[in-house]
Structures are given as structure tokens and as C-alpha cells.
Amino acid sequence: MEVITHFCGMTLLEKDAKYIWHPFTAQKNMPYPIAITHGKDSWLFDEQGNGYIDAISSWWVTIHGHANETIAKAIYQQAMAIEQVIFAGFTHAPAVQLAEALLPLLPGNMHKIFYSDNGSTSTEVALKMAVQFWWNKEGSHTKRTKILAFHNSYHGDTFGSMSVSDRSVFTTPFAPLFFDVVFIPTPKADNLAETIATITEHATELAAFIYEPLVQGAGGIQMYEAELLNQILEHCKSFEMICIADEVMTGFGRTGTMFASEQLTAKPDIICLSKGLTGGTMALGITACKQFIYDAFVSDDATKTFFHGHSFTANPLACTAAFTSLQLFQQNHCLEKIKIITSWNQQLIANITNLPGVINARVLGTIAAFELQQSKNNYLSSIATQITQYALSKGVFIRPLGNTVYIMPPYCITNTEYDKIVTVLLEIIKDGYR
């Protein structure tokens, strides 16, 4: 493969520094990013030919590994047929095939698929659907306009999804523009009674409850009990609140089952998906809803239409990637492999849980996490960057959230690759970064 590293006398990295603004990256004294030229399965390779095991699946998206040939070929063939078409007034096979294949797999008897572009837009769509559901049902005087959400949650970076995410360094500048949200704590046995009371107090004004089932991802990989969430969901449902499962991160096997909501008895009314949806190859979001929600939008009154869409809604290439990824999920027996990764994770967590400096070592399916005991503990401290740099120097890519170190590997990871990750984690724990 020919790798282009110099243009007009400047290196790729110099040009990057000149022209590009990277996400979630402080711009002053920014270290050069790593120029990735290619990937294969669990590996990323840089300009110098160094390989890194992608232990976090590139922001939790890559489930079948990088540069998957089956998905790449399917995208190519689709691109030669039709690459993009407006999705208002037109349709195409990839969108229909994907919806038809996915709907029966979704927990909660979902009825319709609404496409968008990423995780943030999938939650944004869900929130708008839920709020308009009540507007369509009760008219403009409806009091059900507020959203219930968990502290410590992360649902995305658009204004709606930020509003329902916990307030943090990510959201502070925008706080004056956020809409009203009732926050409840991440469920614990000792806060459940108070949470139930808070929900009851606000019930008549709450349109919907949005939650990350079983694990709060960007909020520090916080895991919590299914039974506590069941009780909260049942309580919300008793007030007819629309329950929105944000499975953007948990979807497609991450928590051990295809969807985390399968591990709950109380099922959602809306499910949001992205990340692993396309096998991590292309940007696509899905908001799936139950029939009663959809029915509230079927009316002779045109003002009850769901006026939402994006230029690339249901992009045929992205839908093809997602449909192919779903087929691979079944053909490759991913759920079996997920069981194996889960057992490796359990062993890892058992081995480190009592090591000095390790706090709250935990595992759920393909996700393993722990905190490093720190004097300074916040997202902006430099510990995460130092750990990332160290792990990269050893050929492993991890990206801690503050002092929370975690792994979430692609399902194609081999035993040897996993062992290499473990070796690096043990070195990090030994060093302590205090």
C-alpha cells in the first residue's frame, strides 16, 4: 500500500496541525496525533509501521475488527449501484432490509425504525419523538414536556442530548441554553426510595425517561444493577412516561447480550442505536419505536407530522454496512465469542481487584473497567494522557476517562492479543501514576 506522508514539503502531521481541529482535544500544547495508515482486525498501524491493538474499538464502534473485507465489499457494491438518495419520498433496499432484519431482534416489540446519522442524533430524535408524542396526544397545552435522566449520563453532544446528559466540563458553557431536566442518581439500593419519590413528584410533567441500560459509558463506565433499573422503569411506566433506552454504546453485544435491555424485565418504548450498528465502519443512527408512539403521528392533521430528517438520513452505504454487519454478527457466532471475552474479562478483574491502587474493578460482558487510586481525580488531569502514551509505546491503544481505565475490545480479538492488553494493564497498575 502506498502511504502518502509528505505533501508540498510538509509532513502529514504538520498539515494536520495547520488545518484540522480534533474532537475532545485541548488545542494548546496539543501533542501530534498518530497518523493511522491502515488497520486489520484488532490492529491499527501508523505511518512508521507501528501496530497498536485497539483495546477500545475506536470509541466503542469497531465490533468485527478494522478493514473488514465483507463489509468493505458490500459497501463498494452498493456504491456502484446507488450511494445516496434523498429519503423523503424515496426508499431503497438497504434501508428496508436492515429495518426488516433488525426489528425482530430488538427488545420491547419495536414497530418502526427512524434513521439518522450518529449516536447523538439517535437520542435527539428519541427526545423529539417523545415530546411530540405528548403534544400530538394532548395538544399545545400539554404539561408533559420535561425529561427524566440519570446523573452521570452521557447521551451525546447536540443540544438536546447534552441537555439530558449530566452537567460536566463538556457542557458548562452551554448550560444556560439547556431545557428542563429532572435528574435522578445512578441507581443504588440505598437511593432507590428517594428516586421513586422524585419521579412521583414530577410525574405529571415528565414526557420521557432516557437511560443507558446497565452501564453509563462516558460517565466513567459505571455499572449498575438490572433489578434497580427495572423498578425505576416500572414506576415510570405506571405514569405512562416514554422509556428511552440509549443503547448507542451497549447495543450489539457489548454487555454480553445482543442488547442490554434483554437483561431487563421492563422493556423500553424507544431504543437508540449507533456505534456498533455498522460494525463501526460508517456513521448511522437508529431510533426504533413501539407502535403506540408511531400511531400518535398518524393523523389527518399535518401539524402532527414528525418534521425531522438529515441530508444523509438512511444513507444506502451506511445501511448496507449495518445490514452486512448484522449478518456477520450471526455468521461469526459473535455471541459465543462475546462469552469467551467475558470470561477473559472476569479473570482479569479477579486478578486485579485486590492489587494496591486498584479501586472498583468491574466487568460486564466485553467491558472491563477499574479506577486507579489518585490524589487528583478528574477528567482534565493528565493521568489519562500519560497512560495512553505509555500503552501506545507498548503497542496497545486505550483511552482512560480520567482515572478510569477500561477496555472494550473488538470481538475478533485473539487470546494472544488480549493477553498483551492484560500485560500492559498490569504494568500501568504497578506504576500507579500517582
Ligand SMILES: Cc1ncc(COP(=O)(O)O)c(C=O)c1O
Ligand atoms: C450512550 C451514548 N449515547 C450517545 C452517544 C453519542 O454518540 P455519537 O458520539 O455517535 O454522537 C454516546 C457516545 O459515546 C454514548 O456512549
